[in-house]
Structure formats: C-alpha cells, structure tokens
Amino acid sequence: MSTLRTFLAPRATRAVPAVRRVHTRSGLIARAGVGLKPEHFRDVLETRPDIGFFEVHAENYMVDGGPYHHFLGRIREHYPLSLHGVGLSIGGEDPLDEAHLDRLAALIKRYQPACFSEHLAWSSHGEVFLNDLLPVPYDRATLDRVCEHVDRVQERLQRQMLLENPSTYLEFEASTMDEAAFLTEVIHRTGCGLLLDVNNVHVSCVNHGRDALVFIDNLPLTTVGEIHLAGFATDRDAAGAPLLIDSHGAPVDDVVWGLYAAVLARTGPMPTLLERDNDVPSLAALIAESQRAEDLMPAPAEPKLCSIYGPRS
Amino acid sequence: MNQANFAATLLAPNLPCPAGLRAWNGSDPTVRLAVYRNNVVSSLIDAVADTFPVTQELVGEAFFRAMASVFVRQHPPRSRVLAHYGGAFADFVDGFEPARSVPYLADVARLERARVFAYHAADADPLTAERLGVAMSSGEDLDALRWVCHPSTSVVVSRHAIVSLWAAHQVNGDLSAVDPALPESALVVRSGLDVLVLRLAGGAARFVIALQTGAELADASALAADEAADFDLPNVLALLMGHGALISVQFPGSRSQ
Numbered sequence: 001m002s003t004l005r006t007f008l009a010p011r012a013t014r015a016v017p018a019v020r021r022v023h024t025r026s027g028l029i030a031r032a033g034v035g036l037k038p039e040h041f042r043d044v045l046e047t048r049p050d051i052g053f054f055e056v057h058a059e060n061y062m063v064d065g066g067p068y069h070h071f072l073g074r075i076r077e078h079y080p081l082s083l084h085g086v087g088l089s090i091g092g093e094d095p096l097d098e099a100h101l102d103r104l105a106a107l108i109k110r111y112q113p114a115c116f117s118e119h120l121a122w123s124s125h126g127e128v129f130l131n132d133l134l135p136v137p138y139d140r141a142t143l144d145r146v147c148e149h150v151d152r153v154q155e156r157l158q159r160q161m162l163l164e165n166p167s168t169y170l171e172f173e174a175s176t177m178d179e180a181a182f183l184t185e186v187i188h189r190t191g192c193g194l195l196l197d198v199n200n201v202h203v204s205c206v207n208h209g210r211d212a213l214v215f216i217d218n219l220p221l222t223t224v225g226e227i228h229l230a231g232f233a234t235d236r237d238a239a240g241a242p243l244l245i246d247s248h249g250a251p252v253d254d255v256v257w258g259l260y261a262a263v264l265a266r267t268g269p270m271p272t273l274l275e276r277d278n279d280v281p282s283l284a285a286l287i288a289e290s291q292r293a294e295d296l297m298p299a300p301a302e303p304k305l306c307s308i309y310g311p312r313s
Numbered sequence: 314m315n316q317a318n319f320a321a322t323l324l325a326p327n328l329p330c331p332a333g334l335r336a337w338n339g340s341d342p343t344v345r346l347a348v349y350r351n352n353v354v355s356s357l358i359d360a361v362a363d364t365f366p367v368t369q370e371l372v373g374e375a376f377f378r379a380m381a382s383v384f385v386r387q388h389p390p391r392s393r394v395l396a397h398y399g400g401a402f403a404d405f406v407d408g409f410e411p412a413r414s415v416p417y418l419a420d421v422a423r424l425e426r427a428r429v430f431a432y433h434a435a436d437a438d439p440l441t442a443e444r445l446g447v448a449m450s451s452g453e454d455l456d457a458l459r460w461v462c463h464p465s466t467s468v469v470v471s472r473h474a475i476v477s478l479w480a481a482h483q484v485n486g487d488l489s490a491v492d493p494a495l496p497e498s499a500l501v502v503r504s505g506l507d508v509l510v511l512r513l514a515g516g517a518a519r520f521v522i523a524l525q526t527g528a529e530l531a532d533a534s535a536l537a538a539d540e541a542a543d544f545d546l547p548n549v550l551a552l553l554m555g556h557g558a559l560i561s562v563q564f565p566g567s568r569s570q
Contacts, residue, residue: 062394063433064464067506070436087393093316100393125320129390131360132352134319137333169348173333207345209337235348239340245348 026115026162026193026225028053028080028271030297032290035275040283041071048078049287052294053114055082055273061111062103076111082226082273083113087129090149090163091136092122101156108157115225117162117195118153120146120183137172138182150190162225163187164195167203167232167246179204180218193225198260199252199275203232203244212259221267229260229293230275249278251289261296269297322346323353324386357385357398364399364429367482368406368422372415380409396433399426417473417493424475424510427467427501431508434465439504439557448562456531459563460524460550465503466558468513468521472496476512504557511556516541517549521558 031052036044044054054075061068072081088100108116121133136142153161165183177185187194196219205212231250235243252260252274264270274290318331334342361381362369369377384405390398403422412418449455469475476499477491498518500511513521516537523533537544553559 059394060396063396065436066431066433066465066503068433070506089393097393103394122316124393125316127391128320128324129393129395130320130323130353131356131390131395132323132349134316134323134349169345170334170342171337173335207337237336237338237340238344239336239338241338241340243345243348 026082026271028082028114028226030269030271032293033080033082033271033273034283034286034290035273035277036072036075037276037280038068038071039280040286041067041075043283044075045071047283049283051079051287051290052271053080053082053273055084055275058083058085058104058107058116059087061107072111081111081113082271083107083111083116085116085118086133087123088118088149088153089122089124090118090153091120091134091142091146092124092149093145094125096149096152097124098156101153105157108159115162116157116159117164117226119164119166120186121166133166135166135168135170135172137174138179139172139174139176143177143182143185146186147189150186150192154190154192160191160193160225162193162195164197164228165200165204165219167197167200167207167244169207169243169245171208178218180215184218184220187220187223192223194220194223195226195228196221196224196263196270197228197230198263199228199230199232199256200246202253202256202259203246206242206244209241213262216259216263216266221263224263224267224270227260227263227270227272227293228275229256229272232256247278248275252292257292257296260293264296264298272297323350324389326350354382354385357389358382360390360395360398361385361402365402365422365425367425367479368418370482370486371418371421371478372412376411380406380412383409396429399429402426417471417475417478420469420471420473420475421478423469423471424479424499424501427469427499428508428510430467431465431501431503434463434503437463437560439463440554440559440561442554445554445562448564451564453564456529457565458530459527460530460533460553460559461561461563462521462525462553463502463558463560465501465508466521466525467499467501468518468525469499469501470518470522471498475499476510479510500553500556500558502556502558509556511552514541514544516544517552520544520546520549521553 029052033051033053033055036054036056061072085104119133122136123130123133163186201212201215205215229252230248231252233245233247235245237243272293274286274293276286322328322331330343330346336342336345358378358381384402388401388405403419403426406412406419406422474491474493474495474497476497478493481488481491498513500513500521502509519540520533520537523536534546
C-alpha cells in the first residue's frame, strides 16, 4: 500500500492552472459515453454507434454467466468501458466486504475497463444491502474511515479509483467540514481521482442552500477523471423549499448543462457519461443527448489518452 | 446517529427520524429522510417486480406492490448483487394471508424465480449426440451413468397449472382456457441465450430432480417409474438433450464424457 500511496500522492497535490488542455486522468478518452442497458445490447452490436465509451454498473455483472456476460464481452471488443460500482459501501461503518472486492477484481481482470469508480456513500449495514446511496457526516472519524476504505480498494484492485460526489437530501449535525473540503481531503490523502457528477452538484447544492459554482471551485478539479450528467425530479421539503431528487429518470436539465459548461471551461474536455437508469429511452435518443455533451467540449475532438493515470499492473 | 439507527429507520416507516439530522433551512428533516426511505423501499419493490412480472399481473400492480412492500421490509437483500434477490419471495407469498385466494400464486413466483436464476447461471456447452454416442458405446454399465444437468436447470413441481398460467401471460394474459387446478411441473433451463419453460410430466420431473441430486440413471428412472407408470426414458432424454439441459455424462469413477 505504501508504494501505491507514494506513487499517487505527488500527482494529487501538484498545482495545476485553472484551465487546462491535458485531460483524462482516468484512461477514458475525452468524449461522451452512455450507460449500457440490457435492452440496448443487440442495438449496440447491430448499429455500432460512434460513441466514446460505455459504462456499466459493476454489480449487474456479478453473475456467473448468461446474456449479460455474452453481450458485454462482445460490446467490450468495440468500445472502451467504464466500470461503476454501486455496492461497495465505501462510506459504511462496517469494514469493506472483501468478497465484494474480489468480485470487482475479477470483473476488472475480465473486462479491462479504462476506469473504476464508486461513490462517497454507504449502501450496506450488517448483512443488509439497502440498495441506495446513503449520506455520511463530514467529520474526522468518517474521513479517516473513508480514506482507509479507498486505500484498501486501490490496493486490492491495483489501480486508482475515482470517487463520486453524492446527491444528498440531509445534513448531519456532526459534520465539521463541508463536502468539497471532505472530498478534497480524501483525494489528497488517498490519491484517488474525482468523478464529478454535475447533476449531483446541482441537486445537493439546491437541497442544502449552497452556490454550485462556489462548490465546484472548491473541488480539486485537476483530479477529475470523469463527469456524470443525469436528470432529477423535483419535490418540496417541510418548509416548502425545493428538494431535488437524483432520479436518473429524466433528460439532463438546462441548469445542469450550464454547470457542465462551466466545469468544462475549468477542466477542458472530459470523458462524460450520460446516466439514465429509469424510463430508459431508445439507444438513439440517449446517444443524441450525449452528443450535446460532446458539442460543449471546448477543444477539437482530438482524443488524448493519459497513460500515466491508466491501469497499472 | 449511527448507521445502524439510520438503516433501521429506512425499513421501518413508523420509527421516528433519528437525532442528529438537519436541514439548511431548519425544516423538519423527517420529510428529507422520507426521500431515502422511499428510494430504498421503492427500488427494492421494483427489483422484486422485475423478477416476478407474471405474479404481478395475476394480482394486479397495486396488490403486488403492497405485498412486495411488506416483503422487502421483512426480507431486505442480504447480497449486494440484486440479481440474487427474491429467493425468499415465493415462500413469503405462501404465507401472505391476503393472497390466499390465489392458491397458485406462490408456485408461479417459484417458476419466475427459476427463470431469473437460469438467465444468470454459469455457461456450459450442452452434451452433443456425438459425445453421448461415445459414452453409449464405451462398454460401461449404462445404468451406473450419472447425467449432469446444465447449471441453469431447475424443476418446479406444482399442484397447479403453473406452466399454462405463465405461458398465457406471455401472450395476452387470457386465462379462460387454463384450468389452474391441473397439476403441472416446469423444467426451466437456459438454451444459448434464451430461458425456456417446458412442461414436464410427473415422472419426468421426478427424474430430472433425481439427476440433479446425483442419482445414477437406473435409480433416477426407477424413481420416475414409481411416480408415473408411463414414464418414457428415451423421450425424456431426447427432450433434455434437445434443449441443452444435459452437459455431460459421468461414468462410475467420475470420468466425464
């Protein structure tokens, strides 16, 4: 582990100009991608759309065999892959589930994804899996625990991971730092990268009365390896204030597109995933929406690979 | 606030909001907590509904979701891999009092669970006629052969017409031609990428179950013949081979063909 930490730490802390052309620290190219849905498997293979990458939820492929592996294997032959975990429970009070890490390692070995990402959240407690990304207090004890968990993930998987900023609906009285400071500290201490979910930024900032651009400027943007975009639903809290819900069930909102453009102005072109998990439209419609992300990327479409941050053996 | 309290609150709508939670505008955090409660329970109900679509059609969406909401709170997932969730659902349905007027519901759920199991089961090449021929002409005692089923194979035995009920829902859900009281057993197996649901006569079901528990051919046939005098071994073997449900033949001493 110490070797990995030594390897990663200098890159995570170096100073970088606010606007930069050298991008992807994830190994993905700076293009738009979409989530790979089972209902689109055949369509992808038959139409072979021109798209930067596909992303899958790791847990969906933790099965022994059958169509999921059949199609992912064939699609992987033609496209870069991003592996996105939703079940590791990195923010959990429990120790990491080593059997789950083994399953992730097996998937990474099999499919050689360009990057692996997980969430700043917890989803399991004791034996129970709650199937949601639950919030953590931003205090020292949680920070130490999350850093230990990220260290262990990177050690076991022998690669840098990206940590995603969450959508949250509640805050904790125990928090002693804000979310940007917490994420920055995790990234600096572990050498992980940031998966910047711009929809989550908007959702959380509205839900907690924060300024999204200030939040973004307080993040270590030089460590961003991938961006996520998605749609949200709107509710109200007990005081009638807007409460946005990260639904992944609607097109990307114009406000989020605006924030995305503001992020790109700071980071340069970034691998950008259009997420859609509910009310999934046709493959063509998803790809058309993702094209908008690519159109907003400021640099010409000369994809660059940043090999120093890619998978290491 | 610790995660044990928070987790318990998510699955129990009547528990009060845990202490230590706040909102920026001082509003009651219970309303915000409800987003998490709803995410957890709704997403798990959705997962159950995805696995049991015909079970849902048989009782209607409103009844099904109400039943599933009780299930997910009593039996939340133990695995982070949701494809494995729902194994306890059919037994739960069996004991769910409001569903007693639909006596075949639990067995249809068993059939649907077997389909999801088959969909994600390990891959294995089916036994070919050529390899079988080699086995048959090996001079070994054929009665002592063990036939190995494809890893996706399940048999669901029922006192109800579960295959006919399920099949009707693949077309238009018209049950007028189905007599639910006729016993049927289902063979569920994945052939290539497709999960098949085949009706098995009583003897054949007993035969496949015996094979799955490692019985030799002669013993499995005898059990099947006990159950149904008209058990037709060549016919059943042809059916199993024709749908890729057999993957190898093992001789005594565990040599495989």
